[in-house]
Amino acid sequence: MRTRTSAGEPVVPCSEAVPAGERTPLLGRDAACRVVAGALHADPPGNLVFAGPAGAGRTRLAREALSLAGADGRPTRWAAGTRAAAQVPLGALAHLFPAIDTGADTLSLLQQATRAVVGDRAGPRRVLGIDDVHLLDPLSITLLHQLAAGGAVGLVLTVRTGNAVQDPSASLWKDGLATRVEVAALGREDAERLIGHRVDGEVQMRTVERLWRLSGGNPLYLHELVEDGLRTGRLRQVGELWQWAGEVVPSQRLCEIVLAHLGDLDADEWRALQVVGTVGTCSVEQVLELSSPDAVTALERRRVIDDDVSGSGEVRVAHPLYAEVVRSLVPEAMRQRIRRRLAQDQVAGGVGAAVAAGADEHLLDRAAALVDSGTTAGGVALLTAAARRAVVRLDLPLAERLARAAVAEGGGFPAHAALVEAVRWQGQPALAEQLAAAAPPAGSDDDRARLAAARALTLFCGLGDVGRARTVLLEARAAVRDDGARGLLDATEAMLAFLGGYPLRAVRQGTTVLSVPAGPARPLAAAAVAAGLAVTGRTGQALTTVEEGRLALESHPDPAERVYARMALAQAEILALGLSGLFGRLQQRAAELHQQNLATAPEWIGDAISSVHRGWAALASGRPRVASRWLAEALPALQERDPVGMLSTCRAGLAAARALVGDVGAARPLVDGSQPAGAEAIAVFEPLRRMAQAWVASAEGRSSQAGALVLEAAALAARQGQEAVEAVLLHGGLRLGQGPRVVDRLCRRAERLDAPFVADLAAHATAAVADSAEGLDRASSRFEQTGALLFAADAATEAASAYERRGERRAAAAARLRAATLAHECGLTQTPALEALSLPGLTAREREVARLAGAGMRNQAIADRLVVSVRTVESHLSSAYAKLGISSRADLGAVLPAAARRVPDRPRTGGDARTRGRHGVTAGRGGAPSSG
Incomplete structure (x- = not known):
């Protein structure tokens, strides 16, 4: 079926013409599919050239184009260029022709071939697909140009780019005889x-x-x-x-594929590629010493190596996989010889000056080559600087290797400090504390304070040793005199105060540090203050303080506090957004932080921490299934190593998410048993852990215990001064049947705090206790606007019950549908409130038809969209009206919530994770999945 976008242009899914079960839809090629459909359905139809590197999926897109042409009734033929066939004139196309006179002159041969391809011109115009036209012989290329100019045959061609391959189809698309489609890499x-x-x-x-x-x-x-x-x-x-x-x-098969794509390399070219592949990046002069100028020029011309993106004037392997393949094929003896040769340049070539100036963009590659060569003597400055930079860039295994080498060469305190940080962030708190305690004396107050801050945070978060953490800070305070160093100790104390469940103290102590215009302690102090402001209900101030902390962090070069401060600021921002009710922004920001972490750092514990943020954002927004996915990703990593004490929070969130979706068996073990070492020390999140226990008890049917647990959690939050958290927990008590016991306290919190979200929670509680159907409807609408969909579903359910008790069946039906739709948006079928209500039993098709009709689509448009008859649409609507207690299409706008009235986008090819076994990937050449 041919469809059109809102702009009216034809858009045909590229796999539409392929019989079901034979291929799965194309993936990531929506733009290419639109170009294909536009060219094939133009008047007259246009020619297509698919251009891209080897393995990108050019062949699959070309075959899909032929399939679409065939579905329109146009005869299609296929051919493919090869190196062998190129030795014979028209060799790759020979199977398309009947017996022709091969002894004829070139002109006669072209005329015979053209007649054979074009035919008698009766019926639809033929389409000829040719793969790898860059491998065709000159006569075949001439034939294609004549066919394109004549217009009697449609052409679908593929051409490889890169490796200095000439494009024989260039004149076609440059002269407007064909549309060139770039087959780019997958996102x-x-x-x-x-x-x-x-x-x-x-x-x-x-x-x-x-x-x-x-x-x-x-x-x-x-x-x-x-x-x-x-x-x-x-x-x-x-x-x-x-x-x-x-x-x-890389496997042997993958190595063979990559080598085939690289093409033939002579001895000098291979040697140059070995050098660059072994060390990552190096100067052209170093490559030339081991190969030749012609080899380097040839590799650059073929785009096998290129200039480094940093603009340093050095070269690197052009594709990441090329480097891995080359490295795997270079014998170890050769790798060692290359490293030793380059290591001599590192020590003797003035690298120290570049390091001191911060100008060496490839410091880590150089230092790693030095260590790998086994010739580290004289390179202690390089190794120490590289270890510190590796910590900042979170390449922690490399940082540990470089720091240990620097320590062995007598690097002193700076090398030991880098080693402590590398070990600490790899989740070895006991070893980090042992190394820190054994480090040589620091040379300055700043160094003493930084080491003390790292030790205190490691002892507190990693080992749960509150007393020893405080002792370390007290001893450092007695030893330092510099105001900046004392400020860092104060900021660390503020952070420990927040984590220990004293957010008001954290705000006071951290604010004192922030009163100083500048200093290395500002990022950490801002994180402590922002987190404290968030949980005490001053979320707007918290978000402002986060931004101040980030600005300070950008100008703070030392790695010791930088890593922790960055994570703490992210945690404070997530808390503030969630407790302010900005759920759309919360989810967006959590996703941004997660992507930034993946894009800018190698694998480290920050992966798990950013996954916890995404899980918490989804849970706060009422999407427990999504939350479960992210928290389940974080859990194994945090169980293995947990330098910041996030494991208990992750387990609690995952338990709550699983309880909300009814997976009690998986939820219960997460709240039972012993807690991690730092769990008791990090008391600020204890109220949320108790809330998770309440949800698990509720899912198990122990309602009275669930209510008691949530009230205990709220009371603990109140004792700690976490008024915003207390409000959220009190609202949880409302959802667990404790409305009369929590409504007054919740209303008082709403009056005290300048927090619209807390006011929304109080309004819901007031309406629920008063059994106000209209108030509950308003609360549901407000929650939906803020993105708190689970709260909106529960409020709509309660509104339906209130309307039912008043005998207002139509309003009750509308509220029931609203509740069911919102619960569906959350990925749920039941919530504590939904369990008490019989929801309208619309089938999936009835719900879909009602949604489209409620969005204003006419019956014919709905039928076209769903590929059914108009009579079928009318039948589904009639059934939906009866179940909803309404009588016409006009009533749908009143009973459908906004979330249900939005017309859903057409499903992207591929589906979600639950349908990947049936949709989403194509088979490319040789059976490999392909995007095109």
């Missing part, structure tokens, strides 16, 4: 869908990021990486998610 989301399809499940985001970046978005490379991971067991299911364990080592 990260499409890569995620491709991997998810293959494993038939959800994939850890870091795994997606690693494979996408390594493959460069090339579908063939990505497919081979996934297949090799499954074959070797490196890509395996851990809990609910698939993830990659260990290094990514």
Whole structure:
């Protein structure tokens, strides 16, 4: 079926003409599909050229175009260029011709071939598809140009780009005889869908990021990486998610594919590629010493190596996978020889001055080559500087290697401090404390304060040793005199006060530090103040303070507090957005922070922490299934290492999410048993952990215990001064049947706090206790506007019950439908409120038809969209009217909530994680999944 966009242009899904079951839809090629449909359905139809690198999916897109042409009744033929066939005139196209006189002159041969392809011109215009036209012989190219100029045959061509390949089709699209379609790399989301399809499940985001970046978005490379991971067991299911364990080592098959794409390399070219592949980036002069100028020029011309993006004048391998393949094929003896040769340049070539000036963009590569060469003597300054930078860039295993090498070379306190940070963030708090305690004396007050801050946070968060953490800070305070150093100790104390459940104290102490115009303590102090402001109900001030902290962080070069301060500021921002009721912004910001982490850092514990943020954002917004997915991703990593004490919070959130979706068996173990070492120390999140226990008890049917637990949690939050958190917990008590006991306290909090979200919670509680149907309807609408969909569903359910008690059946039906629709948006079928109400039993098709009709679509348009008859649409509407207690289409606007009246977009090819086994990825050449 041909469809049109709102602008009126034809848009035909590229797999539409393919019989069901034979292929799955294309992935990530929506724009290309629109171009294909436009060209094929133009008058007259146009020619197409698909251009892209090897493995990008050019062939699949060309075959899809031919399939669409065939579905329109146009005869199609296919041919493919090869190096062997190119040795014979018209060799690749020979099967398209009947017996022709091969002894004829060139002109006669072209005329015979043209007649054979064009035919008698009766019927629809033929379409000829030719793969890899860059491999055709000159006579075949001439024939294609004549066919394009004549217009009697449609052409669908593919041409490879890169490796200095000439494009024989260039004159066609330059002269307007064809449309060139660039087949670009897959985006990260499409890569995620491709991997998810293959494993038939959800994939850890870091795994997606690693494979996408390594493959460069090339579908063939990505497919081979996934297949090799499954074959070797490196890509395996851990809990609910698939993830990659260990290094990514290219398989022999993938190496052969990449080498074929690289083409023939002579000895000098291969040697130059070995040098660059071994060390990552290096100067052209260093490559020339081990190869030749002609080799470097040839590799650059073929785009195998290119200039480094930093503008340093150095070169690197052009594709990440090329580097991995080359590195895997270079013998270890050769790698060592290359490293030693380059290491001599590192120590003797004036690298120290560049490091001191901060001008060495490839410091980590140089230092790693130095360590790998085994010749670190004389390179202590380089190693120490590189270790510190590796900490900032969160390449922690490398930071530890470099720091240990620097310590061995006598690096002193700076090297020891970098080693402490590297070990600490790899989740080894006991070892980090041992190394810190054994470090040589610091040379300045700043260094003493930084080490003390790191030790205190490690002892408190990683080991749960509150007393020792405070002692370390007291001892440092007695030893330092510098105001800036004392400010850092004060900021650390403020952060410990917040974590320990004293947010008001954290605000007071941190504000004192922020009163100083500048200083290294400002980012950490801002994080403590912002977090304290958020939980005490001053969320607007909290968000402003977060921004101040980030500005201070940008100008703060030292890695010791930078890593922790960045994470603490993110945590404060997430808390403030959630407690202010800005749920749309909350989810967006959590996703942004998560993507920034994946894009700017290697795998580290920040992956799990940013996943906790996304899970908490989804849970606060009323999407427990989404929350469960993110928290389940974070849990295994935090169980293995937890340098900031987030495990208990993650477990509590996951327990609540699973309880809300009815998965009691999975929820109960998360709130039972012993807590992690730092859980008792980090008391600020204890009220939320008790709330999770209440939801689990409710899911198990123990309502009275659930109510008692939520009231205990609210009381604890009140004792700690967490008034905003207390309000949220009191509202939870309302949802667990404790309305009369919480409404007054909640209203008092709304009067005391300048917080619109708390006012919304109080309005809901007041309406529920008063059994005000109209008030509950208003509360539901308000919650929906802010994005608190689960709250909106519960309020609508309560409104339906109130209307029923008053005998207002139509209003009750509208509220019931609203509740069901909102619960569906949350991914739920039941909530504590929904369990008490019989919801209207619309079928999935009735709900879909009602949604489209409520959005204003006419019956014919609905029938066209759903590919059914108008009579079927009318039948579904009539049934929906009867179930909803309404009599006409005009009533749908009143009974459908805003979320249901939005016309859903057409499903993207690929579907979600639950349908990946049936949709979402195509088979490219050789059976490999392809995007085109």
